[in-house]
Amino acid sequence: MPNNPLVSDRNVEFLLYEVFDVEALCHLNAYEEHSRETFDLVLQNARKFAREVLFPTYKPMDEAPAQMVGGGIKVHPAMREVYPHLVDQGMVAATRPHEVGGQQLPHMVATVCALYGMAANLSAVSYLGLTAGAAHLIEAFGNEALKAEMMTRMYSGEWTGTMALTEPQAGSSLTDVKTRATPTERGHYLLRGNKVFISGGDHDLTENIVHLTLARIDEAPPGIKGVSLFAVPKKRLEGGKLVPNDVHCAGAFHKMGWRGIPSIALNLGENDDCQGWLVGEPHRGISYMFQMMNEARLMVGMQGIATASAAYHESLEYARTRPQGRPLTSKNPTTPQVPIIEHADVRRMLLRQKAIVEGALALGVQTARYADLAAHGATPDARRRAFLLLDMMTPIVKSFAAERGFESNALAVQIHGGYGYTSEYLPEAWLRDQKLNSLHEGTTCMHSMDLLGRKVVADQGGALRMLGEEIAAATARAASAGVDAGWGAALDRAVGTVGEVTMHLAGLGVAGQVEEMMCHSMDYLDLVSTVVVSWQWILQAAVAKEKLAESPSHASSDLYEGKICAAEYWIKTELPRVEQLAHLCRSGEGSYDRMNAAWF
Amino acid sequence: MPNNPLVSDRNVEFLLYEVFDVEALCHLNAYEEHSRETFDLVLQNARKFAREVLFPTYKPMDEAPAQMVGGGIKVHPAMREVYPHLVDQGMVAATRPHEVGGQQLPHMVATVCALYGMAANLSAVSYLGLTAGAAHLIEAFGNEALKAEMMTRMYSGEWTGTMALTEPQAGSSLTDVKTRATPTERGHYLLRGNKVFISGGDHDLTENIVHLTLARIDEAPPGIKGVSLFAVPKKRLEGGKLVPNDVHCAGAFHKMGWRGIPSIALNLGENDDCQGWLVGEPHRGISYMFQMMNEARLMVGMQGIATASAAYHESLEYARTRPQGRPLTSKNPTTPQVPIIEHADVRRMLLRQKAIVEGALALGVQTARYADLAAHGATPDARRRAFLLLDMMTPIVKSFAAERGFESNALAVQIHGGYGYTSEYLPEAWLRDQKLNSLHEGTTCMHSMDLLGRKVVADQGGALRMLGEEIAAATARAASAGVDAGWGAALDRAVGTVGEVTMHLAGLGVAGQVEEMMCHSMDYLDLVSTVVVSWQWILQAAVAKEKLAESPSHASSDLYEGKICAAEYWIKTELPRVEQLAHLCRSGEGSYDRMNAAWF
DSSP, rough: OOOOSSSOOHHHHIIIIIIIGGGGGGGGGTTTTHHHHHHHHHHHHHHHHIIIHHHHHHHHHHSSOOEEETTEEHHHHHHHHHHHHHHHHHHHTTTOOOGGOOOOOOOHHHHHHHHHHOOOOOOOOHHHHHHHHHHHHHHOOOHOOOOOOOHHHTTTTTSSEEEEBHHHBBBSSGOOOOOOEEOOTSOEEEEEEEHHHHHHHHHHHSSSEEEEEEEEEOOOOOSGGGOHHHEEEEEEEEETTHHHHHHHEEEEOOSSSSSSSSEEHHHHEEOOOOOOOOSSSOOOHHHHHHHHHHHHHHHHHHHHHHHHHHHHHHHHHHHHHHOOOOOOOOOOTOEEEEEOSSSSHHHHHHHHHHHHHHHHHHHHHHHHHHHHHHHHSSSSHHHHHHHHHHHHHHHHHHHHHHHHHHHHHHHHHHHTHHHHTTTSSSSHHHHHHGGGGGGGTTTTHHHHHHIIITTTTHHHHHHHHHHHHHHHHHHHHHHHHHHOOOHHHHHHHHHHHHHHHHHHHHHHHHTOOOOHHHOOOOOHHHHHHHHHHHHHHHHHHHHHHHHHHHHHTTTTTHHHHHHHHHHHHHHHHHHTHHHHHHHHHHHTTOOHHHHHHGGG | OOHHHHHHHHHHHIIIIIIGGGGGGGGGGGGOOOOOHHHHHHHHHHHHHIIIIIHHHHHHHHOOOOOOTTTEEEOOOHHHHHOOOOOOOOOOOTTGGGGGGGOOOOHHHHHHHHHHHHHHHHHHHHHHHHHHHHHHHHHHHOHHHIIIIIHHHHHSSSSSSEEOOOOOTTTOOGGGGGOOOEEEETSSSEEEEEEOOOOOSSSSSSSSSEEEEEEEETTTSSSSOOEEEEEESEEETTTTTTEEEEEEEEEEBBSSSHHHHHHHHEEEEEESEEEEEEOOOOOOOHHHHHHHHHHHHHHHHHHHHHHHHHHHHHHHHHHHOOOOOOOTTTTOTTTTOOOOGGGGGHHHHHHHHHHHHHHHHHHHHHHHHHHHHHHOOOEEEEEEEEOOOOOOHHHHHHHHHHHHHHHHHHHHHHTTTTHHHHSSHHHHHHHHHHHHGTTTTTTTTHHHHHIOOOOOOHHHHHHHHHHHHHHHHHHHHHHTOOOHHHHHHHHHHHHHHHHHHHHHHHHHHTOOOOHHHTTTTHHHHHHHHHHHHHHHHHHHHHHHHHHHOOTTTTHHHHHHHHHHHHHHHHHHHHTTTHHHHHHHHHHHHHHHHHHHHHHO
């Protein structure tokens, strides 16, 4: 097994300190206790833990998924061993305020720390990622009793948490949730229903699990505005003791990846004794979920980036050490074979992976920065602006990482040749893991509809205008830094194209032609994602050029040259796709809209 | 599990009888005993067997791969049960002449029959596909003794065969084969070496296995011109009895897919008693292999198409029956949910799968037709023309099916939502299977270099000119049939672009700039593949239009309308990519050529 760093430390430094200046956040009240020293310390801990403790557990857990034993799930022994150490890392409440036991770290730093863990063992880290999301829902919307009893135990890792949304008949369509909640006179509700695909929905890691559950209160109005949010523990506290709460594990799905964390079918209230506690107000469950969605979706984006990053570094190391074949111009069979990185097509595959992984990661850190400013920016205007940008970037980070990450993971298998197809090497496992990311937390199509139908038209197009300003600032900086003028010009034109296409499609929506507007939402998402990642590459190239100008024989000149080269690759290979995508969106090419179900 | 036809019978009829007129082949001497009746009979048998016997064995074999037990491989019980019936289907020698026990079927028909089997259980069928290839090598180049002893038993399925090319240090680079062959005075050679990734390299299905093995005779010249071909049986006949031949199974690789057929590491001659028999002349092993390559590669192309086809039909059935969500314009939550095929994006994914699967299959049948004419065309000129076209289409069929097939298989998972990620449904297994097809029988990059470096420049560009003539005939036919004139015009322009790009790149080659010529071979392959598949769609649309003109209320009008719609999708969505691919090839965009190994 090659020596795999999982994530490039130097690239992380480049993004945090040279491109996005995370230290500037320390001027904000919320982060004033932090400094580069504290950031470096948590980063160093996260790296060491990911590489030395978590990564060795990945393959064993992939090979032997958690099992259903006597009505409950028994996790892999390695998971049980690693869990307390994971908790000690403080990941669950890393970004939460000190008052609730958190470290009050900027998302920018916490996100990158999580990235190392995800790259090392996605499933292991997810137990706590889900717990963090569930606890945060209680923190934001729950009453003091729920906070004291449940949130505190979840943030400390004593209990874990899940999101229990999906039902057999209600996957993407949450409006069709059927689980019932009947009020009682004792404050709690009695729940009855079936949930599926609940990640970490059962396990033997902790004594309790709190399911943040969507359900309908009896007599609730139909549809999305009749769905409420409940905290439903596996065991409830009675007289200081935990007793079973009529939450039953009906089985685990057999998954192609993410095999270290079970995906569970849960039956609630088989014996009419499943107690749940309302979180917030009745019928507002979906809006609460939506308010936390950016966090969860940004996390899925990071999962996609982490999975692609681990595989990129694995195939890079393989390409540098595996001898095979000779240069095209030197076919003398008596000369030694060369490392395959010498072949142009292998470098193409590696550069494509780098462009995807580091382009997506830059965007992920950029978006985490918006999350920090949305929460703690100095002025209401700054917070509003950051929130709109965060909101717009979230579906892009999530879906770009999932879709292009899958492509990138397939390239890592391809570079490994026949060996890549075997489980003696890791890339095939990461490829299997990656496929989930286009499905969970909203399919890619749902994100395309979210982007086009909600995000870019938010604030009367204000969000999109702000994005244009951010990109214009980057192209101006690139021009000053001496980045090839053609690249910035191409990006500026593409931004103009996005504006025109958006106006055209929004116009259809205003005219009531919603189906025509949304028909090419996937092409639209691809269009905007390509432009946004091009922005991140222009920005990285600008910073690299600035650094090289400071000192051409810079100790990091390899990094900077690589950034400029990857930017060139992306701008010349991917950005030109924009014109055709725009044409598809504008022309309303209607073959699949017209395609009759009987014609297939 | 939905009712899955695996392959559309009506589409097969459309291609064989309406588009490519397989009956016309019956005028050739070689096929004069055949008729639509015999073709329909073998097709009917193949379908029935694939659906009723083979398909039920697929999932069990995926779940429990063949195991190494006491030095040998024990296959799945279902495989042992099905093997004699597979042999009875007569697949091994379907296209071979009566003299060697074959059915002398046209490749067009045999290929489609094999497609059904591959779609039902890829691995099971491959034991015999490999045997056919190995036996054909002996038929073509072996002496009478080898034919009598080995070939006959292989064509009858009594023994199986393999291709033993790859070694740990020689994957894509066959020039680096190190296995040694020492001549003896008794006619045979003694072999010593290690082979890896030998599919079907050991099993307990038959009493013997013949490995068609590449090795170097002692004192052979270095490089590709010192590699010879040997028949190396697992057991050799001595005094009418089979005795061990010092061929040892060193283990089975654990693969992400194709789990029904083991991939084996073989040690030859550990005890200096591994006897092999030279096939043909010394040092000509690679050229013999190459002469059979089209057959094997076309077979891999069909494997890719079959795997994508099975998944396409599975997701089509799922989309027609799975209720989820409501139309964009009708969000009333009290109305019933609609089948997901009603959502535009699901139809997009299905239409894309259809365009890939049926576009590739049309090209596969077209190419099989060239194979038939190359072998049995009426005149030397007809055979030469067909051979050049066959030779050029082979890398395209193989790599298009593998690469776009993988994309298509991923869409089938996506349509299944969260369920698609579980092994309770089949699409994830087919996705895992498909990934191998971009690796075995030459990686996609090797095929791109084969196409650009050898095939399109063959016969002083004559092959490419012939392709242009074939496409021009199709666009003319489409124009007469009333297909949208813009589609044919776009394709004609794209053919012109291919010609220009090829001239430009070939010019670089002539000037000795081989690396510059080959740097964008992958973009070139993508370019030519897109054009070639567009040709197949224009052709299918033309035939569909003709049929609808004959009778607008044709019983098959659904099929024809679907063909026209899929053609429109492909021409409008994929064909426009040609300009950018051509630009990349012509501009010599050099970022990955320039990318230094240290910059990653």
